[in-house]
Amino acid sequence: MAATFPLPPGSTIGILGGGQLGRMLALAAARLGLDVVILTPDEGSPASRVSKATIVAAYDDPAALATLARAADVVTYEFENVPVRAVEALMALGVAVAPGPDALRVAQDRVEEKTFLNAANAPTVTFAQVDSAADIAAALPRLGLPALLKTRREGYDGKGQAWIRDATGVEAAFAAVGAAPSVLEARAAFRRELSIIAARGRDGEAAFYPLSENVHEGGVLRTTLAPAEVTPAVRREAERIARAVLGRLDYVGVMGIELFDLGEGGLLVNEIAPRVHNTGHWTQDGCEVDQFELHIRAVAGWPLGDTTPMVQVEMTNLLGDEASDWLTIAAEPNARLHLYGKGEPRPGRKMGHVNRVKSR
């Protein structure tokens, strides 16, 4: 049965995925009096431990999707590698899904993503579609060296990527990404990495947090400082891009948009994530309404709420064993510790984060 928006308190939000983003979405939903049901293939997931119910099944399991469709008034997802057919199956069962399948489809394929972005007047690096080593060799004269080869699908946090530094490295790079369908990207001569967390409501209302400045190491986010120091022109350009991207997708929910700051007000979009985003975790302790609540509000058809920053925050990811410093961090003044309830601190695994308030 189709839901009527705004969903009143007591309604149920379905979430595809049970990781830390789903967990923090569930906590935000709870604050607003909304229940959460999780669909995840994993037993004992971080999100399931703070949710009303969990369906443990593959994302495209028809019986599981039917159960979720019956239980939920609206469904969202916490990561972009949910199968598009799962979202389409839910919609065929009459349940609203936000963000919709278009955003997922675009975000799952780096060639489609960049093609979409450029069509939306959101600039990216120059790129080429790669199905063979020959495609790489053919594109290099146009893209220049070095160039970055990435698989079209799946890779995240720096996985499935290889730099090509000279023409002799073409075969090795293609082998390094498993000879998978890929995209070859020109190098962006950027000064720093920024991101904007944006949201769009069911009525088209848009909301933006101030930009954050992000530092990655080995392809994994280490820190976010927000609000970042940016010129008004940069902020305007980031918001123009976000508005264009969200509008063209008829998007509902929060989106993370990673940007390269070229200086002189120029920005390129690195990638978009159709979900709450690691570079938005600072909002939990920096803003009246955080990105998780903002997403729940958007998906539930509520007014988006206040994204004004109250303080400047530095967010640091706790990777692997770094989370074993919890006791020290818990004793730090001006620090807010967030742990995800994951068991094994495998190297590089995101176990939690800390938001340090920089100024009041």
Add this chain to the structure above:
Amino acid sequence: MAATFPLPPGSTIGILGGGQLGRMLALAAARLGLDVVILTPDEGSPASRVSKATIVAAYDDPAALATLARAADVVTYEFENVPVRAVEALMALGVAVAPGPDALRVAQDRVEEKTFLNAANAPTVTFAQVDSAADIAAALPRLGLPALLKTRREGYDGKGQAWIRDATGVEAAFAAVGAAPSVLEARAAFRRELSIIAARGRDGEAAFYPLSENVHEGGVLRTTLAPAEVTPAVRREAERIARAVLGRLDYVGVMGIELFDLGEGGLLVNEIAPRVHNTGHWTQDGCEVDQFELHIRAVAGWPLGDTTPMVQVEMTNLLGDEASDWLTIAAEPNARLHLYGKGEPRPGRKMGHVNRVKSR
């Protein structure tokens, strides 16, 4: 098996009670990577919907307590009418319970409470133990008129109380409280109602939030404004009282202490609540570490964390149908809505609250 403190992330907190306080405690525990198991007699309780597991049984059900003792590394409670024998049974099973049974025993009986407070050098109104109408008549010359009759046990939010305005009203008042064992209190000539939310850790470390000013209507809290405007002398006196009360109980956790402000720096303790407290809800949006996280930290043996206020907040309870204004409140700038996931908006029932940030 006895737990070792501090409890590491991944440990389990047991909570007796499944209402909104248990729910907000569970949300705070989740932020710190701790799991929660609820014991409540009610199906579908607010807390159970954000917890890893729920045991639905009477608080003193031996099998349920044994299950909870096996599941939890430490147990706490969210309201003061949990049977003391349930806490004692858990301790006999080897699980730590915080706050301990002494705090519960004192808080459950208004005569014991006032006797304890005065012994702890925490001043209260003059009072008399009442077991008959004759006891009332005998005490009135000492206490003066009007005087307030309250049952020793159970009554809360203004229930089980009757004012005696002249000597002819004695029999009627005693009948009004069901002829139950009671306490008769002299009227406090107070200017306003304040409270202090205090905490004590396992190592004796104490923490205090700034005082709040509270407005009750019909015995039910309507609003809290915090930090309240108080003189340094009043704050010192409130902290002295809190320190004395917590220390004498060898208390672990958060306590709410309701105070009458007599002016000129004089304070009387109205009552103590051995738990997180409605007048501390403002800390969710006013402080780095809120009262729920502070309680979980104390109970888990963590450092207590930062209770410094960042802003002034006005907390307003949403009673009964007032929660149906959720959509309007959600659209208000500087307002943070908290809803408890309760089904029926019965008149006077606490359905949620809103924290309005007054200054930045």
